[in-house]
Amino acid sequence: MHTKQLGVLSRLAVLATSASASTILFSGGTVIAFNRESNLLEVIRNGSVLVEDDRITSIYEGSVPPSSVSIPTDVEEVDITNKILTPGFIDTHRHGWQTAYKTLGSNTSLVDYFNRFGEFATAAEYPYGKDEVYYSQLAGLYEALNAGVTTTLDHAHHTFSDETSEAGLEASIDSGARVFWAYAFHVLANYSLEEQFANYRDIASRASYDGSPTTLGVAYDSFGPNPNITVINTLLDLIRESNASVLTTHSVQGPFGITNSPEDFQALSLFDKLPPTTPVVFSHASFLSPVGAQLLRTHKHTISITPESEMHYGHTHPTSHLIQDFASLGVDTHFTFSTDILTQTRLWLQSVRRLLYSQVLDRWQVPVNNPMSANQAFLLATRNGGLSLRREDLGVIAPGAKADLVIWDGASPGMLGWRDPVAAVILHANVGDVEGVLVDGKWKKKDRRIVDEKYDEVRERFLEMRGGCRTG
Ligand SMILES: *[C@@H]1O[C@H](CO)[C@@H](O)[C@H](O)[C@H]1NC(C)=O
Ligand SMILES: *[C@@H]1O[C@H](CO)[C@@H](O)[C@H](O)[C@H]1NC(C)=O
Ligand SMILES: *[C@@H]1O[C@H](CO)[C@@H](O)[C@H](O)[C@H]1NC(C)=O
Ligand SMILES: *[C@@H]1O[C@H](CO)[C@@H](O)[C@H](O)[C@H]1NC(C)=O
Ligand SMILES: *[C@@H]1O[C@H](CO)[C@@H](O)[C@H](O)[C@H]1NC(C)=O
Numbered sequence: 001m002h003t004k005q006l007g008v009l010s011r012l013a014v015l016a017t018s019a020s021a022s023t024i025l026f027s028g029g030t031v032i033a034f035n036r037e038s039n040l041l042e043v044i045r046n047g048s049v050l051v052e053d054d055r056i057t058s059i060y061e062g063s064v065p066p067s068s069v070s071i072p073t074d075v076e077e078v079d080i081t082n083k084i085l086t087p088g089f090i091d092t093h094r095h096g097w098q099t100a101y102k103t104l105g106s107n108t109s110l111v112d113y114f115n116r117f118g119e120f121a122t123a124a125e126y127p128y129g130k131d132e133v134y135y136s137q138l139a140g141l142y143e144a145l146n147a148g149v150t151t152t153l154d155h156a157h158h159t160f161s162d163e164t165s166e167a168g169l170e171a172s173i174d175s176g177a178r179v180f181w182a183y184a185f186h187v188l189a190n191y192s193l194e195e196q197f198a199n200y201r202d203i204a205s206r207a208s209y210d211g212s213p214t215t216l217g218v219a220y221d222s223f224g225p226n227p228n229i230t231v232i233n234t235l236l237d238l239i240r241e242s243n244a245s246v247l248t249t250h251s252v253q254g255p256f257g258i259t260n261s262p263e264d265f266q267a268l269s270l271f272d273k274l275p276p277t278t279p280v281v282f283s284h285a286s287f288l289s290p291v292g293a294q295l296l297r298t299h300k301h302t303i304s305i306t307p308e309s310e311m312h313y314g315h316t317h318p319t320s321h322l323i324q325d326f327a328s329l330g331v332d333t334h335f336t337f338s339t340d341i342l343t344q345t346r347l348w349l350q351s352v353r354r355l356l357y358s359q360v361l362d363r364w365q366v367p368v369n370n371p372m373s374a375n376q377a378f379l380l381a382t383r384n385g386g387l388s389l390r391r392e393d394l395g396v397i398a399p400g401a402k403a404d405l406v407i408w409d410g411a412s413p414g415m416l417g418w419r420d421p422v423a424a425v426i427l428h429a430n431v432g433d434v435e436g437v438l439v440d441g442k443w444k445k446k447d448r449r450i451v452d453e454k455y456d457e458v459r460e461r462f463l464e465m466r467g468g469c470r471t472g
């Protein structure tokens with residue numbers, strides 16, 4: 001039997017055993033819930049949250065459930081006194097396979113990145129094998145889960161061969177994280193687009209991710225200028241056939257000329273041709289134009305702002321603060337900088353403040369109002385990510401939402417003394433304060449440790465594999 005078949009079988013076994021109903025009741029702590037009527041965050045002190053299987057089924061104040069709620073006798077009770085319960089963070093742009101390059105890109109510009117670490121440089125000079133991709137992707141997803149990131153839109157450009165493509169998908173499924181795994185189609189010397197299309201169809205028909213939180217999407221970076229219409233029509237077919245959960249593209253306009261802009265999509269009539277269940281995420285959208293912003297609002301697609309990467313690599317985000325209503329946050333190449341959305345959120349919040357304050361100061365006036373709140377930043381990192389993926393059930397604590405949750409230690413030295421839990425998380429917490437993480441109602445981090453009996457082995461194998469990758 002092939003190892004791949006074994007992998008699928010063991011995964012089925014895991015799914016079968018976890019299929020029996022599991023119920024968790026969190027109580028006694030502060031819950032940052034979302035009120036769907038007001039569309040605002042709602043803080044519940046001494047709150048209780050009931051999770052049944054993969055969903056949040058009930059939220060109430062105090063420890064006595066309302067009469068309509070029955071708590072099963074075999075419930076796992078979790079006391080969250082002095083803790084803060086939030087939805088998991090959502091990262092709408094990342095390349096998980098690059099974990100093996102950690103710290104090697106500390107000085108890179110975007111041009112250096114392409115020449116040394118990008119998909120084409122890697123494919124041409126230091127091709128990863130399936131184990132390199134698998135362990136790099138898995139270690140990277142554990143890094144994200146550890147930091148309270150429960151959903152990742154992975155622009156998966158480790159598609160160098162059938163084997164490496166499938167290894168990255170398999171690692172995503174095995175991590176238990178909610179991965180929107182977007183197969184990247186690209187022109188490579190030794191792996192033709194036709195082979196990639198066939199591989200995608202094969203992956204979609206086998207649907208090994210069914211029953212896991214991972215879904216299949218598409219990534220492509222040549223919508224403009226000079227798009228290949230034959231390729232784009234094939235991608236549309238693939239998206240329709242597979243009911244792709246997302247389409248994503250790198251858009252860096254201005255002097256960079258990597259347009260992939262909303263205007264390019266409009267010129268190709270893609271906003272009309274895409275199925276309504278396939279949202280588009282334009283990563284970075286640096287130098288987005290007013291026309292592009294209007295197209296996003298009309299067709300309800302979004303950008304992923306990756307604050308640290310856009311500053312690190314130099315493409316920046318000159319207009320992104322003007323489209324925060326159709327935006328979410330991402331990390332991008334986590335091998336070069338912070339892996340977590342909390343840091344991205346804080347960087348973004350303070351850079352927007354600085355930018356908007358400067359506009360007042362430029363008129364020799366004194367800014368009186370703070371232009372962006374901690375609550376707005378919290379929503380960008382959570383609910384807006386869900387909306388980018390057209391998923392009302394992600395990024396919120398509300399009845400019916402997916403149970404993707406983070407427990408923060410509100411009594412840590414850095415958090416102690418908080419009154420506003422949103423400000424405590426956004427402005428005072430750090431990744432070390434993440435005590436517990438659940439995805440789909442299943443523990444992924446508990447008592448500050450990754451929940452996976454094979455995690456030590458994953459770490460060892462990852463370090464071994466890393467040796468075979470580029471070192472400079
Ligand atoms: C939480 O609510 C319960 C009643 O439902 C009460 O007994 C308990 O004292 C409350 N805890 C705090 C810290 O207020
Ligand atoms: C960063 O730049 C310094 C100075 O140019 C250089 O010595 C160092 O090797 C660079 N580090 C990496 C990881 O490229
Ligand atoms: C493509 O395959 C050929 C033959 O196996 C090999 O010699 C060459 O190095 C490969 N090129 C790349 C870019 O991987
Ligand atoms: C477009 O892509 C197809 C499929 O890979 C290829 O056969 C064709 O030559 C490309 N057309 C152009 C104009 O590059
Ligand atoms: C397509 O996927 C969406 C979620 O992305 C789901 O709601 C819908 O039911 C799916 N449609 C089909 C035909 O499978």
Ligand SMILES: [Zn+2]
Nearest residue numbers: 155250332333
């Ligand atoms: Zn990227």
